Amino acid sequence: MTVLQTVMLVLVILSGTAVALISEPLHQVLVLAIYGFALTLLFFCLQAPDVALSELVVSGVGLPLIILATLRKLAERRDREDA
Amino acid sequence: MSTRARLLVFGLGGVALAAVLALGLGGLPAFGHYHGVYGRRVAQIELGARHATDYVTALNFDLRAFDTLGEEFILFGSVTGVALLLRALREDARHELARTLEEHSFAGASEALRLTALLLIPMLTTLGIYLALHGALTPGGGFQAGVVLAAGPMVILLAGRYLALKQIAPDWILEAADSAGAAAYTLVGLGGLIFSAVFFRNFLGLGTPGQLLSAGMMPVNSAAVAIEVCGAFLLTWTEFLDQSLLVRR
Numbered sequence: 001m002t003v004l005q006t007v008m009l010v011l012v013i014l015s016g017t018a019v020a021l022i023s024e025p026l027h028q029v030l031v032l033a034i035y036g037f038a039l040t041l042l043f044f045c046l047q048a049p050d051v052a053l054s055e056l057v058v059s060g061v062g063l064p065l066i067i068l069a070t071l072r073k074l075a076e077r078r079d080r081e082d083a
Numbered sequence: 084m085s086t087r088a089r090l091l092v093f094g095l096g097g098v099a100l101a102a103v104l105a106l107g108l109g110g111l112p113a114f115g116h117y118h119g120v121y122g123r124r125v126a127q128i129e130l131g132a133r134h135a136t137d138y139v140t141a142l143n144f145d146l147r148a149f150d151t152l153g154e155e156f157i158l159f160g161s162v163t164g165v166a167l168l169l170r171a172l173r174e175d176a177r178h179e180l181a182r183t184l185e186e187h188s189f190a191g192a193s194e195a196l197r198l199t200a201l202l203l204i205p206m207l208t209t210l211g212i213y214l215a216l217h218g219a220l221t222p223g224g225g226f227q228a229g230v231v232l233a234a235g236p237m238v239i240l241l242a243g244r245y246l247a248l249k250q251i252a253p254d255w256i257l258e259a260a261d262s263a264g265a266a267a268y269t270l271v272g273l274g275g276l277i278f279s280a281v282f283f284r285n286f287l288g289l290g291t292p293g294q295l296l297s298a299g300m301m302p303v304n305s306a307a308v309a310i311e312v313c314g315a316f317l318l319t320w321t322e323f324l325d326q327s328l329l330v331r332r
Contacts, residue, residue, distance in 0.1 A: 001114045049222035050139045053214070057230040061237060065320055069327040076327070 008042040029064045036060050134289040135219040135298035144304040148283040159265045162315040169322040173330055192243035200242035207235035218305030219298035225305040229312025257318040264311020271300050
């Protein structure tokens with residue numbers, strides 16, 4: 001395993017742990033996007049560019065988008081129930 | 084269950100898991116030394132048999148095209164489920180939807196964001212089309228192309244013009260793309276059945292390796308899957324965004 005692959009693996013471990021340990025969902029979404037990007041770099045360093053392409057868009061655009069839309073809907077409903 | 088009891092259960096399970104992991108990881112071959120037979124066989128025969136230079140796409144869309152058929156219909160079924168559920172929620176609020184279309188509010192995108200969005204849209208669309216057509220030649224293929232193509236129009240949301248996105252990608256276009264892609268992929272498989280006596284066996288000419296129109300049915304499959312995945316992802320995203328931005332209940 002080369003140095004670059006080891007560094008990428010450590011980045012994935014750190015960002016994955018960060019996603020799990022953050023409690024606020026909005027912050028978690030942003031760290032999730034960073035985790036997806038770290039995974040993309042890891043796949044690229046492991047010589048799997050097809051997987052890296054899919055992972056980049058799905059985890060960087062797709063997943064945060066639907067989570068943010070859901071969070072906004074829930075916040076709106078909570079505000080309306082409080083008002 | 085109290086926190087202490089939960090931590091105790093985790094402690095026991097964690098120790099057992101660590102022991103099994105250590106035993107298992109110890110017996111693995113060295114990193115980078117592949118011991119399988121199938122991969123080597125594919126690497127030997129693939130270029131001569133299918134004239135494709137991207138072996139991953141060759142596996143996805145020709146050698147194991149049947150598995151990809153299952154994956155495409157998993158995507159199709161799950162997007163249908165999401166659309167069913169979220170539209171059922173929207174049915175009761177239809178009169179509110181008509182009103183909120185005029186009152187649609189967005190925090191407002193800065194000029195820099197709008198300029199970036201304007202630059203990103205053609206780049207992403209071109210990249211998606213390139214990935215779809217060059218599936219058999221370079222890393223990429225149908226699914227990657229589909230998600231990049233779907234991310235293109237989504238950039239319009241970044242620029243603060245969600246309603247413009249609804250106008251260029253209304254529901255019926257996305258549904259048509261989703262269904263047409265899935266149907267086209269199945270029809271290519273049936274073409275294999277009709278013209279080569281085996282479901283999903285290649286029946287188109289193989290061409291010269293490295294040229295755009297080569298590798299038989301792989302570009303066709305790749306394009307069909309790209310259209311389906313683009314429609315499926317855009318449909319899911321616009322359904323979620325409709326619920327959070329347009330529907331008020």
